Amino acid sequence: MASNTAGDLAYDVLETPTLDSESPNLLLQISEQGGYAYVSMSVLAAAGDLRAAEATREMAWEQLHSGPWHSVLPVWRDAYSMACLYVAKLHHRAGDFGEALKVLDMGLIMGGTLLRQDLHAAVEKVTAKASELRVSEEEQGEVIVGGENAYHEAEVLGVLPMKSLSSKIIGKRSALSLEGFLCDYFMSGSPVIISDCMGHWPARTRWNDMDYLKRVAGDRTVPVEVGKNYLSSDWKQELITFSQFLERIQSSDCTSTLPTYLAQHPLFDQIHELRKDIFIPDYCYAGGGELRSLNAWFGPAGTVTPLHHDPHHNILAQVVGKKYIRLYPASLSEELYPYTETMLCNSSKVDLDNIDEKEFPKVKDLEFQDCILEEGEMLYIPPKWWHYVRSLTTSFSVSFWWSNCGGSPAS
Structure with a gap:
């Protein structure tokens, strides 16, 4: 330039x-x-x-x-x-x-x-x-993120893991109070979807506007993942500009190309303009602990985070688009065949998109909870609960990890 x-x-x-x-x-x-x-x-x-x-x-x-x-x-x-x-x-x-x-x-x-x-x-x-x-370009009007990757309910079950949406659906609460969250979910270590509490976030409108995203972050360099997921042999990492990343999202056809995913990156520490568009939910102060990390998960339809668990409390805020999420409680860890290698011990060997029932016979009959997390909703994932995540549309999500002073009630 x-x-x-x-x-x-x-x-x-x-x-x-x-x-x-x-x-x-x-x-x-x-x-x-x-x-x-x-x-x-x-x-x-x-x-x-x-x-x-x-x-x-x-x-x-x-x-x-x-x-x-x-x-x-x-x-x-x-x-x-x-x-x-x-x-x-x-x-x-x-x-x-x-x-x-x-x-x-x-x-x-x-x-x-x-x-x-x-x-x-x-x-x-x-x-x-x-x-x-910068040379002024001709105005092209507002470009809506994800317009070409529309969500069709009738096609969802065809791309989701076996038995999806047929068991226990994760409960949903509207505008859940902090006291209600503490008593009903945090202390018992139970997942819940929380709706109607992100309406005041500027991100709810701004991140649907491609022109806005390019204007505030387009020239910035970000790390992205390319490939099915981090457990796949074709997986790799690249450094590209945010504009290049958005262009890949718009042109992505996950049936013929490897998806590009900006996953678990502290984007908001890097790009302060985007940090101003979101707020830390009050629920993240439950337990009197502290926020451990705030990460971005931006990608096209078809991106998958394989079955794994994390050590902290997690609020996953769905800002743009929709995701399918499946949860297994921490008590089922052994039945989910975790890797023995230190670096991957929080990940399961089981590929839920193509389960090998001979190698992993216990998985088929395990009880789980799942949901489709809609735009504007948050999901509380307790510590050490196993979760699988698939984007159904272009999706921008934010995860808030926090710990509590006396140790996790759920761990």
Whole structure:
């Protein structure tokens, strides 16, 4: 997105007050971890050498991928953020706002917390400059998300797992009070659908408008999953812009192409404009604990999250579209054949879309609860309850995970 007016912007620098004050101490910590080459290159990067800045980013990137993610030292995550800021500042100075924004997003996605405020401030400034210079396109009117992936009730059972919607349907409560939630569901560890409590969310109207989504987030880089699901051999991850992701959703035909899914990503920590469109439900304060994570689940019809369980209380808010969800209680864990590998021990070996009854004979007769979660509804999933999720239309969902002080009543 280079501009002819780049020369006019040469002195319009990105300010990085945290980086300026913390860099001596951060470089000292990097030196103590043997990062002498990084420190040498960072001095040149700070002086305006783009090749040196890219070199520091590459060095930090290699450290981030030197072993399991949990074993990466926090100082190298901060080093990656530092390098991203140096690179972005130089792209910004040259008027190449698209590249600057891409690098800043990588800093937010992969970097540490030390320089996060600088990264967000830089994103805000770069985005504003990019908007000023973007050529105005012809107005095309409002594009409704998911218009081509309409939901047809008569066709649903043909794509859902065996016995779907024939057993116990998850109960639904309208505008459930916090006291009612605590007494009737939280304390007993029982799932429930809650309706009529998202009407005040700006997301309920804004996220149905493709033009709005492209305007506030289109140039941002996001990680997506491509393939049937994370247990499949064809599964992979990519980094694309949010506009490219939306285009894939609009053109997706899950019968001939692999679906692209923005799944379990802390999108709202990265893109603050979208965070303003939602609110934390009061139910997430039940138990006196704290919110653990707030994640986005955006994708076309046909995306599947295979049968698994999570350690926290979960409110799944269905903002756009519809999803089929099946739940099994935690007491049935052994009958659901969990993986023995540590990384996948919360996932079931059973593919509900194609159950191998010889290999998994116990599954066929297990009792479960299921539902179709409609647009504007929330589903409470207690800790360690197994759940399978399939999008029936283009779907934008938000999950709120939280823990309570005294441990889970359901665990």
